[in-house]
Amino acid sequence: MDDLIEDNENQNAIETFTLPPVQIAVVSHNENEWFQESLASLANQNYPDKRLTVLSTGDLESVRSLVEPYFPEADLLQVNPSQGLGVAFNKVLENSDDPAFYFFCHHDVALAPDAIRLMVEESYRSNASVIGPKIVNWDRPNELLDVGMGMDRLAFPLSRAEIGEIDQEQFDTVDQVFAISNTAFLVRADLFRALEGFDEAMGMFGEDLDFCWRAQIVGGKVMTVPGAVARHREESGEYKTSAKRNKFQERHRIRSILSNSGRLAIIPNSLLAFTISLLKGIFSLMRGRLSDLITFIDSWIWNFLNLKTLFEKRKNIKQLRQVADSEIRSEQAQSSLIKHLFSQSNSAISKSGVDSRFRIYLDELRNGPSRVSIAFLILGTILFLFGSRHLVTRSVPAIGQLVPFDKGPIEIIESWASGYWTVGIGHEGALPNSMGLIGVVGIIFWGFMGLLRTVLTLGLIPIGVAGIWLFLKPFGSPYVKVAGAVIYLVNPLPYHALSTGNWDALVLFATLPWALIMLARAGKSSPFGDTGGQFGANVLSPNLFREIITLGFLLGVIVSFSPISVIAIVIVSLLVIVGSFVAGTTIKIGRLILVLSIACLIGLALNLPWIFDSYINNFSLETLLGNRISSAEKVGIVKALTLSPDADGTSILGWGFPIVALMPLLLAKGERWAWAVRGWMLYLSGIGLVWIQNMELIPFGLPRAEVLLIPASLGLAVAGAMGAGALQRDLQTFKFGWRQLVPITAIAAILMAILPFLALTFSGDWGMPDDELNDVLSYEEDNSNRKILFVSNSDLLPATGNEFTENLSVLVSSGFSSTFDSRWQPRERNVDNLLVSALLLARENGTSNLGSLLAQFGITDIVLIERLVPLPSSGPSFQMDQRFKLALSRQLDLAKVEISPGITRYRNLSSVGFAGTAISSSTVGNSLQEYASSTGPSFLESLNATSNDMRAYEGQINSEQDIFIAFPYTNQWKLEINGIEVGSEVAIDWATGFSPQVDGLARISYQTSGQQKTATFLQVTLWLITLIALIRSLSDAKVHQG
Secondary structure (H helix, E strand, O other), rough: HHHHHHHHHHHHHHHHHHHEEEEEEEEEOOOOHHOOOOOHHHHHHOOOOOOEEEEEEOHHHHHHHOOOOOOOOOOEEEEEEEHOOOHHHHHHHHHHOOOOEEEEEEEEEOOOOHHHHHHHHHHHHHHHOOEEEEEEEEEOOEEEEEEEEEOOOOOEEEOOOOOOOOOOOOOOOOOOOOOOOOOOOEHHHHHHHHHOOOOOOOOOHHHHHHHHHHHHHHOEEEEEEEEEEEEOOOOOOHHOOHHHHHHHHHHHHHHHHHOOOOOOOHHHHHHHHHHHHHHHHHHHOOOOOOHHHHHHHHHHHHHHHHHHHHHHHHHHHHOOOOOOOOHHHHOOOOOHHHOOOOOOOOOEEEEEHHHHHHHHHHHHOOOOOOOHHHHHHHHOOOOOOOHOOOHHHHOOOOOOOOOOOOOOHHHHHHHHHHHHHOOOOOOOOOOOOOHHHHHEEEEEOOHHHHHHHHHHHHOOHHHHHHHHHHHHHHHOOOOHHHHHHHHHHHHHHHHHHHHHHHHHHHHHHHHHHHHEEEEHHHEEEEOOOOOOOOOOOOEOOOOOOHHHHHHHHHHHHHHHHHHHHHHHHHHHHHHHHHHHHOOOOOHEEEEEEEHHHHHHHHHHOOOOHHHHHHHHHOOOHHOOOOOOOOEEEEOOOHHHOOOOOOOOOOOHHHHHHHHHHHHHHHHOOHHHHHHHHHHHHHHHHHHHHHHHHHHOOOOOEEEEHHHHHHHHHHHHHHHHHHHHHHHOHHHHHHHOOOOHHHHHHHHHHHHHHHHHHHHHHHOOOOOOOOOOHHHHHHOOOOOOOOOOEEEOOHHHHOOOOOEEEEOOOEEEEOOOOHHHHHHHOOOHHHOOOOOOHHHHHHHHOOOOOEEEEOOOOOOEEEEEEEEEEEEOOOOOOOOOOOOHHHHHOOOOOOOEEEEOOOEEEEEEEOOOOOEEEEEOHHHHHHHHHHHHHHHOOOOOEOEOOOOOOOOOOEEEOOOEEEEEEEEEOOOOOEEEEEEEOOOOOEEEOOEEEHHHEEEEHEEEOOOHHHHHHHHHHHHHHHHHHHHHHHHHHOOOOOOOOO
């Protein structure tokens, strides 16, 4: 017996010198009774050369009293709990010790006595770099928690063990895996130092999987040793199943893909990851949940904001890489990407776990009353795609405000940032942020601008329907949601807006329901709050900051695309308040006004440079309302009542909309009655505005009927939905009588409303014309040095332009065809009045040389438009002022060119274009009066454009020639001739000119000012700050379950 004891002692003595040192690192969160058990298990390891470092997130002294009985010489370090496990574990790299291995584990892990020994021995035996034990449940050691993980190409972890799987020795062989959890994690110290530890940008969740991926890139093996057993309590605190955990996991999954994918794999992997995340968000939205969509936006923006550390990480990996991406790919698991769409988090899930979530998703759509919702979803999608089929397979015609996206995303962003307007008579100032936003989204679409245009045009309709669907969700009935969505989908206004190219109406249709959601939350009106009733189910809990920042960001986006829509939203909020008084219900008026006021300020601040320059600096109500001429086409009251602005005559079927909306006024109670009355307030106000416009009770023109009636259509949708709720819940509270006939009337009315929509779907293009003006106005002539004057009714132009006569507006564009830039016009200035004065002079037979007067503006052609689209397509038209047409025919320096019936072109024989040479002293230093009274020609020849953006020209000149630019005077135009810079001068009292008085090659270009660059930088910064604040406020939002 003594001999055996002596032999064991000798063996232990040998191992003391042969087993390498292991540095154990434990992060301590809670000093509970199991933490002492964890310490005891570490102290009882039959591994002699071990040292402990405790990384405490709490009080060091209280931790020391627990640790010293087991490890008297342990190191205790303070760490920040908010930075995560990865950052805490990396603290061991600051230690002066030089161990062979690091062993990381959580504070709620207890090891079997031989666990560390077995893992170290396997490391030497298999030449493994990262080793993990078999992890079992703390209280039920026969239940498996983790035996290593696989991972697919998109960094989704796949658990080898099923949830709750019983340990039957099925995983009791040493095996190579793709990743192990840092719940208990042994790693070679030299590898850990070379990889610079865990990725500190990740903090918590996913940092261990990312490390294992990098370890294999540099040639390391990842193994599990099931003989080494660790018990784990799985104490994840507040993050165990929270939205925060999902948010962090998605962020870090994307970062792993972007940092660890090789040079050839990063683009396809990133595209696939982006698509899967986006689709997952869309599927989440289909179930009425915003969580996955918010997580998608948050994760990609977070990674964009952390590009610097991402590039540094990729650089380090590139220097250490030993294994090709193809070999790594062969080690990754094959998984169904489709099933990732239905997983509710990015935690490690088993195959059956994904299957069960897929089944849960389908069950949510199939079971109970939700069958009504899924039926609408499928049928509505089919009908909308059927009605849009020609627009999807071909393209959306460029008519009215629906201009083509004929620039690339980078070119659009550069144009927006330059502050240089190519449309109008030129202008220096901020451009609308909608240009920048379209450019950014264009980058996301990988430059497919035609696809983006189709999505942004047709997609506005389903966005609006989704908004009314989510608005009605708190009312707790699928019939309410479906009724409101059907009414909003089938109303003819958005399709008429498509057929006439009315972008403002489409934007308002898409955004107004979302704004109504936010206004209802701000007013805490039941079911969006507890005012006037009870909280509904699935409503975000009240949070003043979140409501302000959400509405403010929405208003910022709306202002940049359609400022008039913001006025509509403000009016809607006032009508909601008035409707509450009429209905006899309560609403938090002060809170609603506070949220709306601050949100409006945020929306204006996000667009401040452009808003100030275009509206505030030269304020007029006409400009704010769109400069629509007062004599423009009007819609009769009967057509307005039936939401049919384009109907020939009046269809009786349109009366189905107000009839459906009458139901809740007869049946509804409580919150349904209140919202029905508010809906009717919106409806009647829209009708009232149309009546005011028809009676010409105000001295300026209101927006087109579609814009005025969009709030009315929303009101009918809300009221009709309340009617469905009243039939379901309130009708049974009345005694048998005439009210029992209401359901029959309602069914007949809804069928009346739906039938015209069904008929319209057969067109395949929602009544949009087959032809467009660009088809007949496309010329081979270079547009880089041309200005085209369009004369038409304001409703037929891409932008309303400036009023010329009672029924005519003028718009100056940089080309014959409608272009991306022609959607927006700079504010009206004095120089615009000069142009209008010249046209009026010709109309009054005051000149026979109108071309010479227009040449100073760079106008090379005049185009008269009497039809929205050319024949044979049908569309809105009007009769051009015959007096003006006759005056043009008398001009000596205009040459008429017939293009198509209703479309006429006049060439200006006196113009050399936007940039050209002129006789010395005829323009530069000359007054406008002297120029106008001169009899001979002033301009000589055009300069050659050296760019497509009208910002650079060149040409040979002599000492007796000046250079004239038809652009309001600015010193940002720079001229260089023979290597010498020549300063700009004022020409004919308003334009920009140069008088170099030397011979040579002149190169002229426009340079963006430092002030504009600063304003652009501040604008982008403000948008990013607001977006980050929005995402953070939404990610922390809690849902009231009712």
